[in-house]
Amino acid sequence: MTQKARKILVTSALPYANGPIHIGHMVEYIQTDIWVRFQKMRGNQCIYVCADDAHGTPIMLRARKEGIEPEALIARVAKEHKADFADFNVGFDNYHSTHSDENRHYASLIYQRNKDQGNISNRTITQAFDPVEEMFLPDRFIKGECPKCGAQDQYGDNCEVCGASYSPNELKNPVSAVSGATPVDRDSEHYFFKLGNFEAMLKEWTRGGHLQDEVANKLGEWFEAGLHEWDISRDAPYFGFEIPDHPGKFFYVWLDAPIGYMASFKNLCDRTADLAFDDFWGRDSSAELYHFIGKDIIYFHALFWPAMLHGADFRTPTAVFSHGFLTVDGQKMSKSRGTFIKARTYLDSLNPEYLRYYFAAKLSSGIEDIDLNLEDFQARVNSDLVGKVVNIASRCAGFIKKRFDGKLADQLDNEALFETFVTGGNHIAECYENREFSKAVREIMALADKANQYIDEKKPWIIAKEENREQELHAVCTMGLNLFRLLIGFLRPILPATAEKSEAFLQVPPLAWQDLDRPLLDHAIAAFKPLMTRIETSQIEAIVAASKEDLEQQGSTTTISDGPLAKDPISETIEYPDFAKVDLRIVKILKAQHVEGAEKLLQLTLDLDGETRNVFAGIKSAYDPEELEGKLTVMVANLAPRKMRFGVSEGMVLAAGPGGKDLYILTPDSGAEPGMRVK
RNA sequence: GGCUAGGUAGCUCAGUUGGUUAGAGCGACGGACUCAUAACCCGUAGGUCGGCGGUUCAAUUCCGCCUCUAGCCA
Numbered sequence: 001m002t003q004k005a006r007k008i009l010v011t012s013a014l015p016y017a018n019g020p021i022h023i024g025h026m027v028e029y030i031q032t033d034i035w036v037r038f039q040k041m042r043g044n045q046c047i048y049v050c051a052d053d054a055h056g057t058p059i060m061l062r063a064r065k066e067g068i069e070p071e072a073l074i075a076r077v078a079k080e081h082k083a084d085f086a087d088f089n090v091g092f093d094n095y096h097s098t099h100s101d102e103n104r105h106y107a108s109l110i111y112q113r114n115k116d117q118g119n120i121s122n123r124t125i126t127q128a129f130d131p132v133e134e135m136f137l138p139d140r141f142i143k144g145e146c147p148k149c150g151a152q153d154q155y156g157d158n159c160e161v162c163g164a165s166y167s168p169n170e171l172k173n174p175v176s177a178v179s180g181a182t183p184v185d186r187d188s189e190h191y192f193f194k195l196g197n198f199e200a201m202l203k204e205w206t207r208g209g210h211l212q213d214e215v216a217n218k219l220g221e222w223f224e225a226g227l228h229e230w231d232i233s234r235d236a237p238y239f240g241f242e243i244p245d246h247p248g249k250f251f252y253v254w255l256d257a258p259i260g261y262m263a264s265f266k267n268l269c270d271r272t273a274d275l276a277f278d279d280f281w282g283r284d285s286s287a288e289l290y291h292f293i294g295k296d297i298i299y300f301h302a303l304f305w306p307a308m309l310h311g312a313d314f315r316t317p318t319a320v321f322s323h324g325f326l327t328v329d330g331q332k333m334s335k336s337r338g339t340f341i342k343a344r345t346y347l348d349s350l351n352p353e354y355l356r357y358y359f360a361a362k363l364s365s366g367i368e369d370i371d372l373n374l375e376d377f378q379a380r381v382n383s384d385l386v387g388k389v390v391n392i393a394s395r396c397a398g399f400i401k402k403r404f405d406g407k408l409a410d411q412l413d414n415e416a417l418f419e420t421f422v423t424g425g426n427h428i429a430e431c432y433e434n435r436e437f438s439k440a441v442r443e444i445m446a447l448a449d450k451a452n453q454y455i456d457e458k459k460p461w462i463i464a465k466e467e468n469r470e471q472e473l474h475a476v477c478t479m480g481l482n483l484f485r486l487l488i489g490f491l492r493p494i495l496p497a498t499a500e501k502s503e504a505f506l507q508v509p510p511l512a513w514q515d516l517d518r519p520l521l522d523h524a525i526a527a528f529k530p531l532m533t534r535i536e537t538s539q540i541e542a543i544v545a546a547s548k549e550d551l552e553q554q555g556s557t558t559t560i561s562d563g564p565l566a567k568d569p570i571s572e573t574i575e576y577p578d579f580a581k582v583d584l585r586i587v588k589i590l591k592a593q594h595v596e597g598a599e600k601l602l603q604l605t606l607d608l609d610g611e612t613r614n615v616f617a618g619i620k621s622a623y624d625p626e627e628l629e630g631k632l633t634v635m636v637a638n639l640a641p642r643k644m645r646f647g648v649s650e651g652m653v654l655a656a657g658p659g660g661k662d663l664y665i666l667t668p669d670s671g672a673e674p675g676m677r678v679k
Numbered sequence: 680g681g682c683u684a685g686g687u688a689g690c691u692c693a694g695u696u697g698g699u700u701a702g703a704g705c706g707a708c709g710g711a712c713u714c715a716u717a718a719c720c721c722g723u724a725g726g727u728c729g730g731c732g733g734u735u736c737a738a739u740u741c742c743g744c745c746u747c748u749a750g751c752c753a
Contacts, residue, residue: 197753218751228753253711295683295750303753324684325749332749362692369749376691379705387718395715438692445704452719461714477714520711530716594746599680624747 007143007287008046009280010036013297014053014098017077019061021084021343023355024326024333027370030359030436031323032292033090037493038432041513047093047275049264050085052078054099055240056253057138059399061178063239070239074099087497088352096264098256103263104241107256108587111232112244113312114193121192121229128168129186132179136188136235137168141178144171162510191243192229193255198307210319214367215298222303230304261291262314281314282298288318289564295322295367319436324369338544345546349539353495353532354381357441360494374544378535384441388448389487390531391486392455393505396480399460404474410522412482414474417454421447421486422517428490429513437494444490451483481506482519489516501531530652582679583638584654586668587613593623596647603646604628604653606635609675613637616649622663634666634678 010034015025029547039046054074065071072098082095096102114120128137139155146154154171168174169185176183183545206219231252233243262281269275280287293301298320306316310549328339346355358377361384362370384515400406402664412418424447431440463469487509492499503510505526590612591605600618602625615635636652643649657663668678 009710101704214684221682223753225752230753297751298683299751327749330748366684368748371691373691376705380691383705383718388715391715391718395719398714442693442703449704455714456712456720459712459714461712465712483714533716534718596745 006039006044006046008039008277008290009265009287009292010039010042010046010048011264012048012050013291013293014051014260015081016056016058016259017052017054017074017081017097019077021081022333023035023328023341023343023346023372026088026183026355027326027342027359027363028292028323029090029364030086030088030296030356031435032436034356034360034493035292035432035435037091037496038429041511042429043512043514045256047265047268048091048279049094049096049261049268050092051096051098051100051103051260051264052081053253053257053260054078054097055080055238055251055256057141057238060237060239061141071099073513080344084347089356091496094220094264094268096260096661097265098253098260098263100263100267102266102270103256103260106259106262106266107251108244110250110259110308110312110314111255114308117311119194119197119311120232121194122189123192124187124189125231126185126187128174128176130176130179130181130184130210131184132181133176135178135197135237136186137176137178137183139168139342140174142168142171142174142183142521143177144174146171188235189249190231191233191249193232193304193308195227195230195303195307198310199223201310202227202307206302208209210306210317210323211302212367215295215302215320215322218298218515219302222299227303254304254486255308258291258300258308283313285315289315291317291320293320293322295324298322321365322367323363324328324367327369327371329373330371335547338546338548342545342548344561345543348546349542350535351497351532353498354385355495356533357381357385357491361435361441363435363437364439367401378537378540383447383532385495385498386532386534387492388445388452388482392448392451392480392484392487393502393528393531395455396460396477396484397505397525399464399473399477400481400525401527403464403470404477406524406527408521408523408525409471409474409478410479411475411478412521413458413479413518414454417450417488418482418519420450421483425486425490425516432493440490441494444487447483447490448487451480451487454483455480477512478521481525482521485511485520485569486516489513498531501529505529505531532669580679581638582636584634585637586632586672586674586676586678587637588674589628589631589633589654592623592628594620594625601644601646604630606651606653607674608635608637609673612648613650615651615653616646617642617653617655617665619653619655619665622655622657623665628665631665632668632674634668634674 010032012028036046054070059070059073063070066073078097085092085095111120115607128142129135130137132133143153143155144150174183175181203223206216232255233246233249234240234252236248236250240250240253241256242250243249265280266277269277279285280289291301301320309316326333328334328341329337331337331339333340346352354377358372358381359370361380378522400408424443428440428443431437431443455476459478460473460480463473463476485506485508488495488499488502492511499511505528506520507526508520509525509590585605585608587608589604590607593603595601595616596602598620598622599618600633602618602620602623604615604617606613606615613635635655636654641648641650653665655663655665
């Protein structure tokens with residue numbers, strides 16, 4: 001099987017340079033790295049580049065807040081990012097920055113070529129402007145009351161409480177999140193990328209096998225809605241590249257971010273012999289180009305990016321591979337639960353190979369989210385890697401060392417079994433190629449089980465005690481170690497450091513896939529040293545605890561301005577008669593049910609000492625109906641009935657919290673009975 | 680609100696182009712073994728395949744509605 005080596009360029013999405021890498025990010029870099037290492041093991045030319053995404057308003061403001069130049073901020077963050085990736089054994093061939101000469105060059109070139117082709121337009125738009133800071137405000141830097149539900153402290157594009165989407169100028173009492181000033185409208189000329197010019201090209205491209213089916217489905221939505229022009233400019237002050245010939249106007253960060261892939265590759269070309277930029281990016285390039293991304297940024301990579309490239313006479317990607325998000329113990333990563341785990345926090349306690357293995361065991365070619373279940377993580381790594389795989393070497397190595405002077409026999413005990421492994425390897429390779437890592441892992445572990453069964457069947461510890469069976473013992477242990485060698489070869493893309501240690505133990509050069517169909521015979525090996533140790537519960541607890549500490553530290557440095565009281569200050573003072581007008585009563589929740597078609601509401605039937613009330617409460621996101629029934633709570637009993645879309649609501653139950661899952665209804669102390677007044 | 684995905688044993692996941700007893704690993708329980716990092720081997724128990732309705736001789740699998748989880752809506 002002498003296949004011609006493929007030329008492949010691979011990227012992961014560029015991490016944003018205003019914060020640390022966390023384990024959610026690592027899903028993508030680990031997934032990509034495994035695929036790249038596999039390709040390299042297969043003998044292909046595979047180049048993996050990435051960079052920090054260093055531009056934009058958040059970075060400018062963050063630097064300002066820290067009292068440093070943006071360049072200093074991004075230099076510091078780049079150093080941290082590189083260390084995190086290196087320590088997770090992510091083997092970039094180059095890691096660059098979007099704030100680089102190469103990127104400025106390609107951003108300007110792509111802009112200019114598209115402009116020459118008539119793909120850029122300009123017009124004046126009205127935007128919110130902070131008169132104190134003298135800057136235009138991105139939507140997420142404007143806060144105010146939700147125009148639909150009145151919730152406080154909502155961002156300029158949508159409400160976290162009721163889920164409504166709106167434009168920033170609809171917010172009530174808007175304030176700039178930068179200065180606290182009230183924004184004013186101001187006109188500015190902006191430049192737009194005419195995505196509509198590429199409709200035919202994109203329709204063909206998105207259905208042309210370059211995307212996963214579910215992603216192509218999702219994009220159908222955009223085509224139906226019609227392709228809008230994309231605003232690619234921002235006004236000064238902005239940290240980014242000034243648009244050629246338009247002083248004071250800058251490229252929007254999302255324009256030059258994907259161009260960072262090219263810039264990083266160019267940077268590598270410039271210091272590598274025999275690596276030519278055009279071979280990979282020229283319109284007629286025969287090389288393969290793959291982008292690994294999260295499902296949240298499909299839009300940019302599957303529409304704007306191919307269009308920009310096409311419009312600028314560059315090749316388009318061979319494929320864009322999207323993956324899902326990481327949840328921890330079934331929920332979004334949470335700082336308060338200690339599951340918002342930074343890469344560095346993990347590395348302080350645990351071997352990166354564990355997480356690489358666990359992610360691999362969960363990753364498929366689809367875009368489903370994957371869950372890091374901490375208990376399962378520990379059990380699975382200990383059982384699969386330590387108990388099964390590494391143990392195979394451990395249980396054979398001693399005999400070889402003590403009885404055979406560290407030398408393997410010149411033949412295998414069971415060639416058929418060895419062949420089974422080799423054949424299994426073909427399918428495992430297919431799984432890697434198709435990014436079905438969880439399938440690959442399942443098959444590798446099934447083989448590991450077979451290896452342990454084999455050893456158990458042969459019982460070398462019994463043979464060793466009998467006379468005249470030296471040769472048999474030698475062959476069995478040689479067999480065991482050869483099976484181990486294949487397993488490590490198969491796992492090498494996932495566990496590069498463990499593979500390296502194993503290669504040192506076996507005294508062989510780095511394993512390539514093509515080496516795996518022949519056994520290692522008549523060969524001296526080194527003394528066995530434990531390759532990997534078990535995960536202790538205390539190590540996981542340490543990570544969770546440290547992640548909670550991070551939160552506390554953050555809390556103290558950003559002063560005390562983050563609590564509920566700061567977000568929603570105490571209202572103006574009232575007199576007792578005002579309060580007395582509100583008739584609060586204890587009620588029993590007789591019945592709670594979902595309301596068909598309502599996203600936020602539960603319908604409650606409340607018992608008020610014989611009288612029943614029908615109340616709609618916006619607590620669906622926080623409570624299951626079953627858990628409410630039978631509970632006592634507090635209601636405003638004399639609130640005027642209000643007609644809602646789903647019926648008349650006769651009062652209001654009291655609950656605290658910012659919204660979403662964080663809503664807590666009030667419960668009286670035991671002894672209270674329905675109908676009692678609260679005062 | 681619209682859309683794209685997902686909801687299968689205690690946990691993590693396979694699977695079913697609709698068809699007799701729905702699978703694996705881990706965990707639990709029982710046994711065996713001692714070469715090995717209390718690892719490994721053999722066996723047992725565990726599931727109204729998210730809910731309701733429809734199509735069908737037959738649905739976990741197809742269709743509709745509902746519900747929960749995640750993401751996107753330039």
